[in-house]
Amino acid sequence: MDKRWIVGRMRGGVDALKHLGGGLGTSLLALATLIGLVPVALGCLLGLGRLLVPRALPAVRFVADRERTRLTRWGPAIIGAPPLPATAREALRDSTVRREVAWLAVHGTLGFLLGVAGISLPVYVIEDVTFPLWYRAIDASVGGPGMIWWRIGGLADALGVLLVGVVCAVLAVTLGPSLARLQAAPGRRLLPPTGDVDLALRVAELTATRAGALDAHAAELRRIERSLHDGTQNRLVALNVLVGAARRALDRNPDAAADILDRAQDAAELALSELRAVVRAILPPVLDDRGLAGALDGLAGTCAVPCRLEVDVPGRCAVSVEATAYFVVAEALTNVVKHSGAAEVSVTVRRDGDRLRVRIVDDGRGGAAEADGTGLAGIRRRVEAYDGDFRLISPAGGPTTMDVELPCGS
Template structure:
């Protein structure tokens, strides 16, 4: 086993493994660059509108438009925080900016968002455009020899717009440029994605002049919720052992004592008592197994999160489908929390929703595990109604996660939980 582990370590990776990782990293980087392009264009539009509002302010029109543009800036910055948090470490948002125009313009958060918009609308826009253009250029140049015989005689041979191929060797040489673009994609796009994300991670996070007392209070409440959840779990285990297993074992002890006293006088009656004692012992073992599975389900270690959730869906009284795309394993406690969240949600659906179908979706990315449980039931789920949502929220909060429940009357009910993957 030592030899195999050493052969598969970083120093012993096969070229095919290195290539696969490079392709995956480049694909993820291209997706980030394109996503950044999707926020860079609105950032440029917001900056143009701010300039127009400033120029028309003496006429009065700019003063009316400025608050709308400022709100658009805040909304775009919040969208960028969410995008970057999905692709990497979470960006802690600062306190909300004031709603009035003058206070908003004087607010440090607004000024930092303006600096981000300026950087993102220039360098971020250019990098995002490259993220769109490079794959197209690579494909175009690589396949050029295949389409060259059918192209007009004066068509430029390269994606850069220069050169005209007059022979097969010249047409084939264009494909070498396509190979070069592929090398650029594999080698440079991860760094380009990091460069594009840097202004957002620098200016959109809570700055040194931001009051973080709200975040401190949130973490304090999270710690208290974690302690409460831990204490409630210990009480649940203690009740299960005291009310169930302990009573079974007491019954076994009493039956064995009675059988021993009766063995000489009435062997048949003693055999009956021994059978009852054996049955009680088997029930006690089953209850012990149930308590152990409730602490950390062994199915998670045996089959992983996807297999464990598939088992829950198969055992649900309501038809349920699962869609789990979680190649990144999370900490055992996080996976156990995800398992219990889904188990409690499916139990609620079977008991209270009147649904005819349910769906469980799981995704990982950016160091977060995201759960979504949806049903087509009657809706109206209420945490105060004893449906277990309070327990789910406490479990999620214990990991500094988030929980959102949407359940309008008439349905559908959607439960979304986000948990840090942990280490």
Template structure:
């Protein structure tokens, strides 16, 4: 199903590529009489926008494409610009080769459904009704039943060749839309430097939180236990009853310190992640949520422990925000793996208007996500709904 969705999405951009290719061809011809000089900048902007859309589409399916610097839109600069020439080459290939693969990805499921249902439709269909791809007409029940075998064949083709077709459709974009050897990768270097700084900042913040929790809570309780045990030791011979009371207080303080240590340990890396996996851990969060929450997890593989921990804390913080600020009555958490990416979507039906200001915790979430070179997108219009989407690499 993922391959079919990718092929169908590629068909959409291929149809747009066909339109843009015709526009560019028309602009080139019109340049001979001078009118095309006015058409070229708009056509080039549309070309670059379509190429960026294709990069984003493939990224959602796990194909990472490093985008080059923004190409020019003036004719003289565009003619000698390598990025523009590569995008035009991709446009021509995708508008033909990609369009054909996309059509196959859409038409074959339709043909499979029709042929599978052909024996049911044949008795009431006109005499001239043929199979989905025109392989003759059926004149008897055995012939009509044989058509359903053809439908099974289309399903087998889709299951066997669908992923390969999707990869073939994406290959020209991976080769032509990525930053070439000529490209200046300074923006990518700056982005990686920023994410590294965010990772270090998130790490330092986490260490400060742990230190503060240990110093202000657990350490004070352990000091209390030590003092109570010392006092009880001095009183044990002259006031056994008082010593017993002090020992009880020391035991209570020790139990509280142990409970706080467990809370801190769970905050570093929740044991439920290693015991039950991300799906089980998120189900536990949904049960504990103050707002009724539905969990939809589709994970065919385990991700790196650090990525699962980040996903867990993102969902935990998001559900906490929903309970505190949104006045929502329902929340939904959707988690799935697409290619090499882990996608999270947290949605609530609250009043909206969420933002990173005001101590909502979204800044911390963004830093955690950036530390893994992931992305975060928040949509929260006034009146709702609020949708938080997070994209994380599975293996880092």
């Protein structure tokens, strides 16, 4: 059996466990909110809906937004809903509100059961696989752990429990992704806005993204102009002065001309070096020569903080996507070295369907913010210019986690 296939299945099982755990959290919120809606429904029968419904809607919207954020983190983005209606009558007619309440009912019941089932399997696996080590500590008359109902009479029965644990492990790995998709399906179907609302929100988002792209493009042009003006242009001016001095020295003092030409050659080499740096900043040639994995390996190897790199990107992505991912990692590592005080940083890049996911995690002091002028705002603009997603989690004391998703085609 292919080792890569096994690793992929295990990784999928771990990701599914994370999804199910997050879904269990939002399902608990949905269940609590659903229970809270019962007196609201009774109040509507008694004619008190005008007072109770507007108070209940923010709770429904809060839970639905939490699920939208969770689903966006693990897959295609779900655009947020429009503002809540002002009156109870408008709310009852609003399709988005009705869909959110329907999702609340499904996710608070079925989603909760799927989350419990998904989380229980790994617990049973650990319990059953380790059972031969501690089976003597329990009363044999009460049976085995978990769902094991038969009497444990000795080591042979304990090993039978271990086999059950192995079967549970296989089920967790194989069924986990399906359970996670089933748990997420109601949210994927009911929480996105529909029809004209979705189109209007998407147009607004694209308008903002286009403005961000233009701003990022203008900032990049200004950076290139400054690099050429302050560096390369000054070197070329100095070179021109030295060449003119060398020409005059040939007539007056030929011995001094050689020294001036040496200085001119040094100036030319510095100008070429700075010009190459500007060109590499526009589109690094290493991406063409070594691909994204090789280019990132070079960044990790030259990072002053020990960097652990993992790249799983079969094939090639679009040049613009690879360049964006490269610059995101380069800027993030620069921030880690300058500002974080970290002892280690890890970079994970993998392709998931039509999305390229980049995660940078460091164990530094945390507290990173886009307003601090550390280049994070520039990273966000660059990512959003390609209709990507940028998320930063950096509590005080660390760790700092940066997640970037870029569309890269199918």
